[in-house]
Amino acid sequence: MTTPLLETRNLTITFGGVIAANDVSLKIEAGRNLAIIGPNGAGKTTFLNICTGWIKPRKGQVLFQGEDVTALPPRKIVQRGVARAFQIPQLFTEHTALENLLIAAAARDGMRNPLIDLHDTPARDEMLHLLEMVNCADVAHRLVVELSEGQRKLIDIAVALALKPRLLLMDEPTSGVASSEKDGIMEILITALAEAKVTSVFVEHDMGIVQKYADEVAVWNAGNVQLRGAPAEILEHPDVIRDVIGEVA
Amino acid sequence: MSSVSTAPKTDAPKHPKSMLWIVGVVLLAAVPFAVPSLQLLVTFALAKGLAVVGVTVLLRAGQVSFGHALFFGIAAYACAFLMAAIPGADLALLLLVGTLGALLAGLCVGLFVVRYRGIFFGMLNLAFSMIFWSILEKFYHITGGADGIRLPRPTVLGMALERGPFELILYYLAIVLMVVLGWVTIRWFASPVGQIFQTIKTNETRLEYLGVSPRRALLSGYLLSALLCGVGGVLMGVAQGAVTPEYVWWVRSAEMVFIAVLGGAGSVRGAFLGALIYEIVRTYASAYAGDIWQMLLGAFLLIIILFAPGGLIGIFGSLAGRAVKEDAK
Structure with a gap:
């Protein structure tokens, strides 16, 4: 059995009574583009922040290529092959x-x-x-x-x-971009990722983008992964339509 | 797919302006023969200018230190103690020991202050300099207290020189140090390590997510700034022949920031230009307007900030640019 590129075990964190991550255990295999969807405030960005060392979980572990990186600062995790792109570009x-x-x-x-x-x-x-x-x-x-x-x-x-990097974590790569430009940006992005052989995890609110460009979708709700599977299957799930797509729309 | 433009790698070389700077250095070199009365004044200005470059380095990272006279003073006192321990020590040894002293102090203080930014960074530097000032004042049996310590004339390459030739050599040494350290600092700014250092001003989050420690990046510049202040302190101490706690007094640190802004914040050449103009204005203003010279200096700075935010170097640059255009016509 191969070691997942990124694995989280029982990640838990709360902010003043709000549960941002609740016992999250997740495995991300190399070579995939995983989209994370979910309502606002569900803890998607917090998940990225924990995986890159910006926030330390109250409980649980983050493993990158089998190595426990939970206690490391962001720069040490970056040096191991995890890169980050932000919702608001950090340049x-x-x-x-x-x-x-x-x-x-x-x-x-x-x-x-x-x-x-x-x-x-x-x-x-x-x-x-x-x-x-x-x-x-x-x-x-x-x-x-x-x-x-x-x-x-x-x-x-x-x-x-x-x-x-071996893994790129992106927070809403098309937010703030004109609708007409979104597809163009994603085409460029997915091509660049494939050329550089980089696995990606991206948080996204645009279901059209998710359907077209993700290999796999994880639905985040109330601080945990509610569902996970292929885009076609997940985006037609009644719970997703009610809790996520309904809200986004 | 868009094509890669062949735009210049850096700003276009400004040869005519570079020529003006070379002319400036040549004019400085002629001062001892053309206007001997200005020789010592210019030596002081260049010594201060080197320290101001140190402050300028930090300004490039968006940090202002109100205590960099600490390294200026530590280097000068290191020289004074060395001369007391080894009478007739060589000027080169003084330069080495004073600079190393400043560098070591920069490392000790830097490891602590690089954790802070903005006003906290500035005030912590001030606190360290004032602690050292208190030590110099109170431990008078070692430091000479407020009277300071005499710094006898060192030998130069083993030769004991009279005052005149010694001051002349010191003058040219100051020019050489200005050119060499100024060039090194400008090159450092353009280098990857210098560019990473300057990104502290705009985005530390991204820096951290590039796998770089912002604290370590700031420390690299802090050490360079301490070194530059140290070299300036050695020159000033040796030129004045005595060191006093006034070397690390907060007014001295504020003066460095004042000159850095006056010359053009962030500019190496501006630091030297600012130091020269400042020293000339200060000397003549205090001679002819003894009671109000600080007010005149303050007004001078106000005018610069209001009407030429790029500082003296900005004015010089635009004048030189205009002259070059006229020449091209």
């Missing part, structure tokens, strides 16, 4: 798109030479290629604050991919 606003990626590559490669220019680092071509992959090559030299929300989302994901 270096005084830097260009390319520089954001070059900084990520420098962090990944442990560049410590104090006299080499960031732009002369060996990863430059690789990062330009990554920008092409996410369809942002034409804005490589623009400050990220000048870009559209959709472009910032893609740059945020590209920064995470620059770390060459």
Whole structure:
């Protein structure tokens, strides 16, 4: 039996009486795109925060490739191969798109030479290629604050991919993006993930996106996984239609 | 799919402006012969300028230290103690020991203060500098108290020099240090480690999610800033021939921040330009307007902040840019 890429065991956390995670045990296998859906406030983002070390659970464990990473800070978990993209893109606003990626590559490669220019680092071509992959090559030299929300989302994901992770956790990759742009962004994203051979977990509220791009869906409700299965099967489940799709719609 | 543009790797090289800076350094080098009365004043200004570059480094990460005179003073006192222990010690040894002293102090203080940001960072630095000031004041049997300690003239490469030649060598040493350390700092800013350090200003969350410790990143810059302040402190101590607790007094730290803003916050060249202008204005304002010179300086800074937020370097840059355009026509 193979070790899951990410596994949680009995994760529990509460915030002032609200249960955000209630004895959550979940296994995520490599090579899949898992979508997490659920009502607002169900604890989906908290789950991502716990898996990346930003929040420590009151009880339970997080294992990445079989190693217990529960007590590690985010940076140590990132160093082990878990990257994160955010609902609100977390970028270096005084830097260009390319520089954001070059900084990520420098962090990944442990560049410590104090006299080499960031732009002369060996990863430059690789990062330009990554920008092409996410369809942002034409804005490589623009400050990220000048870009559209959709472009910032893609740059945020590209920064995470620059770390060459094994697992990418994304919080609502298409939120704040115009409906007409959502499919385009997801097409680019799924292609980039496949090319980089990265497993992904993404929180999403758009059921159309989930149906089209997820290999598997987990329904989060009241701090736990209520259902899990293939998109077609899950999205037609009466409980999901009542508790999740009904609310989202 | 969009194509990769061939935009420049960095800002376009500003050769005409670089030439202006070279001319500036040459003019400085001519001061001892052209205007000898300014020689010591410029030495003081360059010593302060180096310390201001240290403060400038932290400004690039969005942090303001109100206590960096600590490292300025520690380096100067290290030199004074060394001269007391080894009379006739060499200037190179003083520079090495003073800088190492500042670096070591930077490590000790830095490991603690890099946990904090903003006003807490600034005030904790101030607290450390004032603790050291109290030690200097109270342990007078060791430190000389408020009177300080004499710092006799060191030898230079084994040679005991008279005051004139010594001050001339010190002057050129200050210019060399300005050019070398200024260049190193600018290169460091452009390097991956320097760029990571500067991201502390904009997004520590992302930095953490790149697998980098923001505290460690800040510590790297903090050590560089302590080193620069240390070199400035050694130069100032040796140039003045005495060190006093005033070296670490909060006014000295505030003066460094003042000059950094005046010169153009975040600019290495601005730090030196600001220090030169500040020292000249301060000297002549105190000579000709003894009672109101601080007020004049304050008004000067107000005008800069209100009308030239880029500081003196911003004014210099736009003037130089205009001159280059005129030249191109």
